[in-house]
Amino acid sequence: MTTLDDYPSELVTNRELTEANFIFCLWKNPDLYHDYEREIKADKDLLTPDGRFYYSLGLEMHKLGYKSFDDASIYSYVEGKETLKNGFSRRGGYKTVDEIKRILNEENVDTYYDELIKSNMLLKLHEKGFNVIKELPKFMKMNSKNLYDYFEYQLDNVFLSRGAGVKIEELDFEDGFIEACDAGEEMGLSYASAAPLLNFHTLGLHRSNVQIFAGFSGTGKTSFCINSYILPILDQGEKVVIIANEMNKRAWQHILMATILSQKLDYFGLPRKKQKMGNLSKEQKDKMIEAKEYYNKHYKGRLKFAKIYDYSIDDVKKIIRKMEKQGFNYTLYDTFKSEDSASQTMTGELIESSKQLLQVAEKENVGIIITMQLAIYMEGTRYLTAACLSGAKGVKEVVSELVLTRQIWEDEVSGEKYDIKPYRYKKDSTGKYTKIKEEFELNPEKKYMIVFLDKTRNDEGDTTLLYQFDGAWNKWTEIGYCTPKHQR
Structure with a gap:
């Protein structure tokens, strides 16, 4: 299980805030877990202990049908689960949760999610040997799709020579053209057996x-x-x-x-x-x-x-x-x-x-x-x-x-x-x-x-x-x- 210490500090700056913004939008509206529980796995996509704790706790409560994560609901759920209860109290209890939820607008959840995904993409690229730190200021201004498109474009330029998008060649009838026609090379794969x-x-x-x-x-x-x-x-x-x-x-x-x-x-x-x-x-x-x-x-x-x-x-x-x-x-x-x-x-x-x-x-x-x-x-x-x-x-x-x-x-x-x-x-x-x-x-x-x-x-x-x-x-x-x- 990877942690913040496994990456250069430049790539995990503000990572705690990135995870908190996304997770506590879900806490503010637990129905949002429906949209993201398939996409986010605590052990693979989150790096901070707090992020994994709060995301997993919220996910379990969501699966049990809790529609609101208020003070009473949370303490009702953790009652009798001493490790979970102590972990929640040690992190400041409901007061900490409430303070963060108050300053977040759940309508921005897609933006916070995209920030998390982009951060994970940069970390994966770093693991694969890409020097993402060199151009990090540029990447920080992008969303996850822009980042994907950027690297796809760079790879296409290197491996496929597609950068210009133009290929100019002679239209002359080359040697073998007539033989290719005679051999039926312009025929597609037959589906005559059915139609x-x-x-x-x-x-x-x-x-x-x-x-x-x-x-x-x-x-x-x-x-x-x-x-x-x-x-x-x-x-x-x-x-x-x-x-x-x-x-x-x-x-x-x-x-x-x-x-x-x-x-x-x-x-x-x-x-x-x-x-x-x-x-x-x-x-x-x-x-x-x-x-x-x-x-x-x-x-x-x-x-x-x-x-x-x-x-x-x-x-x-x-x-x-x-x-x-x-x-x-x-x-x-x-x-x-x-x-x-x-x-x-x-x-x-x-x-x-x-x-x-x-x-x-x-x-x-x-x-x-x-x-x-x-x-x-x-x-x-x-x-x-x-x-x-x-x-x-x-x-x-x-x-x-x-x-x-x-x-x-x-x-x-x-x-x-x-x-x-x-x-x-x-x-x-x-x-x-x-x-x-x-x-x-x-x-x-x-x-x-x-x-x-x-x-x-x-x-x-x-x-x-x-x-x-x-x-x-x-x-x-x-x-x-x-x-x-x-x-x-």
């Missing part, structure tokens, strides 16, 4: 690019991505990391289990809902064991899950960089939203964030798939385009592919007013597709999804595909094209 038509139009999943899969809330964005992107990536031996800020790990496991059962084991006897309800039959449990064994044999170690608790694009970039160094060349980020949905500059923030993701994709040579929600007020739109994106249709200009989806409506089935007229292209005697369209009718008992390819840099956009969707088993079956109307 052959969509894969054909996008030429696969491309590294150094960002693409969007968007839909209204609850329409199956995550399900589609597991079925049509994640499994095909894994099936070809690649590694992929899922970054999620809404659904937790267990929810993803249920979707993954259902997908493996249906797609790999051809088993449809265990719907996703039944997984959660429990009381499984022997057959169902045996099939789940078989699915787990399939996962362990074919995918284990190549699929990672990162749960983040806000919409910070900085955290997303850090995870992508870290995982790329471990060979994870593909990332699914679910869901892409503004850090502050109430911000008046939300649109600009989303566009800027998408640009930052593209920079990471290009710099690290990774393929990034992001899911986005469509605006609620656009739910009456038949033909989906970038204009339906919630918050920032301008993001379309940044990404390489934009794919949107919605469920088919009742008046769009065969014979209805807005019949989408589904069709396939006929094949000739050699099995090759012709340009002859062959219409077919939909089964009114089935659920269908329309997928709109609004933009691709590898083919013409404005293409609409039709899928049969069985949500209970997360099975998406690509069945052809369709022609939805443009009216709302």
Whole structure:
């Protein structure tokens, strides 16, 4: 356990005050412990004995449900705990606590927390051999994000030569260009096993690019991505990391289990809902064991899950960089939203964030798939385009592919007013597709999804595909094209 004596005096000047300001804001409003108990650990993040004592005491009282740390509450808690009681009295008792709490404004807790984090960052940098003392006056004027950005910039300059942000070279056709084209090197990673038509139009999943899969809330964005992107990536031996800020790990496991059962084991006897309800039959449990064994044999170690608790694009970039160094060349980020949905500059923030993701994709040579929600007020739109994106249709200009989806409506089935007229292209005697369209009718008992390819840099956009969707088993079956109307 480190102490103040383990560091140069210049780096721990006012450390007692830094810890006290933060901790006693929590004492002033114990509900704040909810926000910080995951982030701050007394034995690792605090250096002073008083800081560790007061933080730990407050945390224990918070966990027991104390809403106010007044004189009576504290003495009630420490009564019978002689070591704790003596420690509290030796530090001045409630009088000392009250004096500090009186001069603090709990609304400044974020600032005090950031000061503590910045102090810890400087100490860690010192431990790693960085001469932070030399430029300490400069660092003291920064917040923790500024400090991180400063060192990231310096390292990028040294190791990546990214400082100027400009690379000028000849556009001449170099030796090997034609051979590369002939070898199909511009093709992305194929996901034709799950979505052959969509894969054909996008030429696969491309590294150094960002693409969007968007839909209204609850329409199956995550399900589609597991079925049509994640499994095909894994099936070809690649590694992929899922970054999620809404659904937790267990929810993803249920979707993954259902997908493996249906797609790999051809088993449809265990719907996703039944997984959660429990009381499984022997057959169902045996099939789940078989699915787990399939996962362990074919995918284990190549699929990672990162749960983040806000919409910070900085955290997303850090995870992508870290995982790329471990060979994870593909990332699914679910869901892409503004850090502050109430911000008046939300649109600009989303566009800027998408640009930052593209920079990471290009710099690290990774393929990034992001899911986005469509605006609620656009739910009456038949033909989906970038204009339906919630918050920032301008993001379309940044990404390489934009794919949107919605469920088919009742008046769009065969014979209805807005019949989408589904069709396939006929094949000739050699099995090759012709340009002859062959219409077919939909089964009114089935659920269908329309997928709109609004933009691709590898083919013409404005293409609409039709899928049969069985949500209970997360099975998406690509069945052809369709022609939805443009009216709302």
